[in-house]
Amino acid sequence: MTDPTFMRREIAEIPAAVRRLLSEADADLAAAGEALRERDPAVIATVARGSSDHAASYLKYAIELTAGVPVASLGPSIASIYHAPLKLARGACIAISQSGQSPDIVALAGAARAGGSTVLSLTNAPASPLGAAADRVVDIKAGPERSVAATKSFVTSVVAGLAVLARWQQDAALQAALAALPDAFERAIACDWTPLAEALDGQESLYILGRGPAHAIAMEAALKFKETCGVHAEAYSGAEVMHGPVAIVRAGFPVIALIARDAAQASMAESVARVAGQGANVFATASTAGATTLPFAASGHPLTDPLVLIASFYGFIEMLARRRGLDPDAPPHLKKVTETV
Template identity: 60%
Template sequence: MREEILSIPDVATRFLDQSRGMLASVGAELRRKNPPFMASIARGSSDHAAAFLKYASELTAGVPVASLGPSVASIYGVSLKLGQAATLSISQSGKSPDIVSMTRAARQSGALTIAITNAIDSDLARTSEYPIDILAGPERSVAATKSFVSSAIAGLALIAHWTENDDLLAAIDALPAALAKALACDWSPFAAALKDETSLFVLGRGPSLAISNEIALKFKETSGVHAESYSAAEVMHGPKAIVGKDFPILVLASRDAAEASIAEAADRLAEQGAAVFITSDKAASARTLPFVTTAHPLTDPLAALVSFYAFVEAFARSRGHNPDQPPHLRKVTETL
């Protein structure tokens, strides 16, 4: 897992260098289709990448994205009316029958079907009209890291080409260097705050909420820690009732319009007695974790995620877990 985490900047560079023409071509198809909405088809970590790209699409293209339940096609046999839509299927292996089934149904309904996968010879790639190979190379660790970041970058670059967003394209080109810096961020103070805790919250808002979902999953997969992901707004309703003294909370903030409100929420929870750590310097009571500011608010969450990946691999080992072999899990999960 650690080797794959350390390879993320190089993997991102390889993908961007080799995929510009293809991404521009698929972006042009999206402009031609001009879909009034998009739909995502994914599970697990790939669904978290899809949620990240949902925010990117809505914030840059103004096009809403709905997450489809793959079982609608694979189990229930229902064909959705997707003729005007574009769909984005994400799967590292491209093997899961339910993802393939829903993608096939979407294409048959007339949708423009795009797939992001690390297996260009997979059933998903063959089923989709426009497969995108993330070129991450074999990923041996069960917990996806380099394939997740590569999938997010692929989708983000596609959206930037679709919307002809030069600022975002430039930020994506500069992202590998930022990710290399992010690997060096020291989050060990957060490990000290976790102590013997077995539960924590991970908070975000907007694009960083999607990344908080991924972080919560990685805590479970690698470290045996029960982590729940919430919106920094939603946590102020029912969930904060269980926040007591020294309850650990990790808060993800980017340099975007939500940063001030996220920092305010972090401070309120810290004042409630929680051990709150945030990737922002705008909080007064919560503790700041080292973070890398990238060239665009939409790429900031990916830098924070890479810092977390480096942290959680070492944290898992410090707790006596082997993050390369988590219990009860396999690399490829094929669901119907």
């Protein structure tokens, strides 16, 4: 029997990493939430790349749904290449990076701070350059992550952001849902998506659909298909896919619908019906007409339910990579810390 991959081990560590974050970083999470409450920002900017940018997209939906504050993603090249000043005197900035080392992320966080923003960094390396560039630093407590494909650091980045949001908005229901997440992740990791792996044998292209926070999870899932399996996967909103991309869906085309237990569930069911009607082979994380149901672990809260889905997906994609004879720990042309300008 071969040893488990680093990716598999790190997926298994997600529940413990979340417990560690919520207990050991509680004071920093509370201080960051208080800083945002005192700031009362009119807008929030996010700074991130790769999986961290998908975490930022998740937090964008969560903040806009909960606090009503618009959130915009800033392109790091604004600072690192174009050296353009920013006007963020009434804003806050959330910068996310597992390593905290990429020069363009650090430069943009610095530019946001110079432009008057309060900067919060979420990083696995609080003593990193990104930590130094921020007003408030939250250690996401993921622990060492050796697989190139981020898993537990993505999850703890989102959980850290949600925990700050819960304290900022004094949202007791969200805080309770976060406290219950480790158990939900344990259940999610145990979900078996083998039928999806069998359906993807011989397939090299697919769509992944989601709405709201689940759209950010779809983007993360699409990246993991590319990183670990060399499969061309594209993520779309369940609504956006109808504005052109649905045209290429034909008989047997694989579609994964990441459906959370939230206000978008009915609209996602409509999207599934549309693509299934065109002959797509649809798998969904809800019992939905026209789709094969994938097992899921419900979290009991609309802002955490989509996040739990990624743990089930991570287990699946690690297995799919090995099924295809690939090493998910060492994708070609990639390295763990990516430093771009």
